[in-house]
Amino acid sequence: MRTAFSVTIKNLGQIIKVKPEETLSQALARFNIPLRFDCGQRGVCGKCQVKILKGQVNPPGRQEKYILEFLKVDPSIRLACLTKPKGDLEIEVPSESLVQSVKILEKGVTTSFPYCPSLRQYLFTLEKPRVSSPSSLVERVKKVLALPELEFPLDILNQLGEEARELPKKMQLVIYQDKEVISLEADSSPTPLLGLAVDLGTTTVVGELLDLESGRSLAVASALNQQIRLGTDVITRLSEALISEGKRRTLQRAARRTINALIHKLCQKTGYHEENILEVVIASNTAMNHLLLGLPIHTLARAPYTALFQYLPEEKAQEVGLRISPRGKIFLAPNIQSFIGGDISAGLLATRFFEKSGRYLYLDLGTNGEIVLRNKNRFWGTSTAAGPAFEGVGLSVGMMAAPGAIYQVSATPSLEIKTIGRRKARGLCGTGLIDILSIALQKKWLSQNGRILLRERQIKLTPQVALAQDDVRKLQMALAAVKAGVKIVMAKAELDFDQLDGLYLAGAFGSELNIANAMAIGLLPAIDPAKVYFVGNASLAGARCLLLNYTLREELISQIKRINFLSLAREKDFQNIFIKSLNLSPYPEKE
């Protein structure tokens, strides 16, 4: 017998030596080819598929046949952990069989994480017990799957007992975090394992449906938070919830309905069933996650503004009222503090903020402006009530980034506008507002202190769309809030703006934001534009990370404890700095 065979991996252009007693998965691992085997080479997950192009291998056994038939794969496909060569081979390793890493942020910075979802499907045959000293059925399943800590809920135990009337039987088990059996089926066809990442914003809610077996994104959908009828900003909604438990429940139902409607929409789009969704990860600010759970917010709404919880273990979807699988789970991205919620912790995770060393500013501009600063190993965080002006809400001329919104304005030298969907202009969204403010300053239509200098006291973009004096005032207030926050945090960290290694901009502004204009009016500090990264909806990206790799949850919970919270209201210079920041001018000011 030969001591080793040559195995040519065609698609990787590599030739490896494989011993006859060795499985292909062992050999590939020896050559550092990162083959996926979610079950630890026990032949029960079906992930280590390879294609045999040429040469002889052992015939598949019963277990392998079961998996290959179950997954309805091409006849040339074999499971590497159950296949041994009988001579030289030519094989192909499909990219799906290689360890996945999940691309999280495509915009601005690309980050990726290893793939490790909460849910895994295992396929195996429960054999007849040996006649002498038979172990219990549960012990035998644990042994086959090499998961000694596995727990069976009573109803699934019941099912297992019923299915075991006749053995051997082919089983499919879905297991949560290697610990809890979520479903058991026998002799059925594969069921999809889906997860949902949600950015539950004060104004906008975005959901992304993902296939947990491949990590693939299936669909994205967004909707207005239905709570908006009860108040446009967080403070109004908290005040509303304070009135009575009834009002609080109304807010809870509105949040639930918003997410359930998104779930329905995503399922309709993709043809999947709600029951196929087994986990939801939600990134949301502290008020939103308290309201979604229907929790009292007395302490959150009043000084000194204390959250009820910072983080919670995974809750049952049923208890939260989300319409997914009855065994489904909900995880909330952890809150950093009462005013820096899970939306920010998720965003920091997506940008790998805690893993870098250096000096970075993270800015999330939504209804609130959250600011996190890293100066090497020290972290500061604060929150500033910018209001929804940047989202176009509350302005006579503002609108969300929807068809008909002017998202870009340029002066060449006459005003030129671009609208979303090339529709007739209906109003201005965030990026358009920044552009027109900057242009109006340049053209002296607007003074630095925000007075419209034109006789008509408005800045006309189209016959229907004009920026009014009141709109400018609201934008000034929002800008000043952010600017003052950034200045105070930088001062606290004793950092100069030119020392920053990077600025992450997350939130309402997409990559269409004109950096020069944003710096000209003082929305962003005037640093090297190459250091500014638009990370878009980093909260959603973070929720995706937490969904596709559950081990990151505990890590994030421990990392956020490093952030020192800064209460702007308690900084003695705040009023002063805020008033100075109302000026529409770049910062930091030159000496």
Place this chain on the structure above:
Amino acid sequence: MRTAFSVTIKNLGQIIKVKPEETLSQALARFNIPLRFDCGQRGVCGKCQVKILKGQVNPPGRQEKYILEFLKVDPSIRLACLTKPKGDLEIEVPSESLVQSVKILEKGVTTSFPYCPSLRQYLFTLEKPRVSSPSSLVERVKKVLALPELEFPLDILNQLGEEARELPKKMQLVIYQDKEVISLEADSSPTPLLGLAVDLGTTTVVGELLDLESGRSLAVASALNQQIRLGTDVITRLSEALISEGKRRTLQRAARRTINALIHKLCQKTGYHEENILEVVIASNTAMNHLLLGLPIHTLARAPYTALFQYLPEEKAQEVGLRISPRGKIFLAPNIQSFIGGDISAGLLATRFFEKSGRYLYLDLGTNGEIVLRNKNRFWGTSTAAGPAFEGVGLSVGMMAAPGAIYQVSATPSLEIKTIGRRKARGLCGTGLIDILSIALQKKWLSQNGRILLRERQIKLTPQVALAQDDVRKLQMALAAVKAGVKIVMAKAELDFDQLDGLYLAGAFGSELNIANAMAIGLLPAIDPAKVYFVGNASLAGARCLLLNYTLREELISQIKRINFLSLAREKDFQNIFIKSLNLSPYPEKE
């Protein structure tokens, strides 16, 4: 200032030196006086009470005042972990303040275990949050209690939020296994924490109500297993359950009803409320625990007799249908094997069978006879279907050990009987049956092969009570089953009877069993009588251990894996040995 004060502990007759900056609990610990502080000297459990008899100490702070008032103790009582001497002292350490160990078996062998129940009550004041950077309420509670892994169910989180409307507030938290909050109350009076140990036997069910804060037994009650209407032995009941799911549910309900009736009885006896019971530990054979949970028993009832589970994590009482606190938990003593259940694992725990070294035989004689043998570091276990004859069931003259049962017979030389409760004799219970068999043999009323030699073909004890030929046959069968089992296990272990260091006898026979008679008829092997220990209801004692020290649960689960199961039916000599064992004669036979 003095560098140390003298503290005289009056009731222990000890004088210790205490530094002025030291708390009394620190000093007592330094002198190895095992003071209880369930909360780790954080001043939130109230267990380290000492009585100040003479001398000056610091005045109590708010937290200490709260606990002392809450517990309504004598004004001279202080908490040692919050008390520092201001001069020489005389104190008393009440025995309740010392680390408890729980006496488990009072009969035969006395064993005791350290005390560590699943449930603990913590008392503390939730203060107003600091104004700068307030932590969440949950984080603050975790910090006060030094329990960073603590989890709050959503409804208790809700309660916490409501209670936190006005702070500071005095809180009582009941916590399960240092991990899960079970109840939260504010400004209320102490609630008792009770637990229930149950021996769920095929025939008899015994329950013991315990105070989990002191380990004290409050009451014991017993009842017939209501399943008995559906079959007197395990095999009949399993066959019944096989007929239909309906029958299985009927058996489940009967078991539930039996335990719920016991709970009701114990609460009536003691004046407590069902809701005060927070945990139930049940020791039961494999069939009983499967039936109680309503699980399918197809695999358990048919060869090769496979249990569905060996052990389960703590289940919710509600899911099992037991009427205790809605947040209560149920733990089942782990099954060793299909035919050696949690009743035996519990009994082995109570006798510390796994901790000893040496050679021991454990014999549980109930409806089944279970045999566990330890030969130094090797363990064997088997089960033999003795039937309920020893419990008096199925015999014309038999009865349970209840008033009117003849429990002792002696020949002086005429027959003398003793009945339970000195009532008129109604029948014979186990120990009486053994006595009369042995006497009848001696008097040649009975041949060794079990034939009644008297002309009337019965052995009269009173005008109403007589042992019939058929009764003797049933007893012979039961005896032979046990005897054959013991012989085979001893042979397997290559052990001679005179090598045994001890024999534990658990089950139906109380300490009234006449050892000489039991040996004469071959119920027990003829070894040195001083080596025979009557351990009585060791299953109930084991359930009590598991209730009062939850850390033993995991340990027991790992220990039982050491036992090798022996299937008597598969031993080729079994028939042969069984038939030989039918003889009413001592064993081992002399050469």
